[in-house]
Amino acid sequence: MNAVPAAGDRRRHAAPAHLTFFHGPMDCGKSTLALQVDHNQSRQGRHGLRLTQGDRSRSARISSRVGLSRDAVEVDAGTDVRLLVRDRWAAGHRVDYVVVDEAQFLTGAQVEHLAELVDQSHVDVYAFGLTTDFRAQLFPGTQRLFELADVVQRIQVEVLCWCGAPGLLNARVVGGAMVRDGETVVVADTAPETDLGTAPDEVRYQVLCRRHHVGGQLGPTPTGPGQLTLSGQPLADEQVAVR
Structure with missing residues (x-):
């Protein structure tokens, strides 16, 4: 051989x-x-x-x-x-x-x-x-x-903002509100708010068009199935990453 x-x-x-x-x-x-x-x-x-x-x-x-x-x-x-x-x-x-x-x-x-x-x-x-x-x-x-x-x-797969425009930017949502400060990297996924609830420490991400990212507008509550539900437990250091 x-x-x-x-x-x-x-x-x-x-x-x-x-x-x-x-x-x-x-x-x-x-x-x-x-x-x-x-x-x-x-x-x-x-x-x-x-x-x-x-x-x-x-x-x-x-x-x-x-x-x-x-x-x-x-x-x-x-x-x-x-x-x-x-x-x-x-x-x-x-x-x-x-x-x-x-x-x-x-x-x-x-x-x-x-x-x-x-x-x-x-x-x-x-x-x-x-x-x-x-x-x-x-x-x-x-x-x-x-x-x-x-x-x-x-990548050519188009992601849509809630308004129907192309989604370009990733918004971090904590407790139901978009935030602009914090660690660069925090692990979470794009589960809809209906799956996560609005507890203060629950984190998700949402893709928005530029206009709604700048305006901090998350739009209507998503109704589709989520990808990952966080437990609300603090993340370990090695889990700190953005999705």
Whole structure:
């Protein structure tokens, strides 16, 4: 049996690799697309590494709101993503591509490390993340990906504001009211208010158009099924993340 190459055919043949960043607001299908890209790559015989941080499942997985999920490696701000790949190579496993979900949480240095994997090791990187936080400001990871990625694509699945206009911005709602101050990262999902109630410590997110985000107008109470009901218990430090 032939030995497994350290990193796949691209290291041997030096075919160009790319850093691609897919971004959008909440509910636009980032995690679903991440899983689809991973599926399409793997079915062609390529070997990948899936990374995530602060997934809605509260576990080391990439999970989507439509019910798809796969296991992944959980990273944090101290993770050197280059070492994760090199450890796979050292164990005799190929890594032809890396899929990174929740890429907005990456540090600037981690984005640079991903670019290094692309340029020096010919590993394709597909990153998926939110464009802006609840204050309509770029996440640091998102900003660095905009600066360094070979390809930047806004995800084309349209998310609607309650008024019917395209939803572009993520609003944080605490106890039924939109807030503009607080930690950049707090884990919650887009469950309707009818699922969560209006307790002071209950958090959800809602996608709004620019006009209603600026005006702080949440519109009529949502009536659709929610995605995740928070218990109201304080979040542990490692759970602090925006969805």
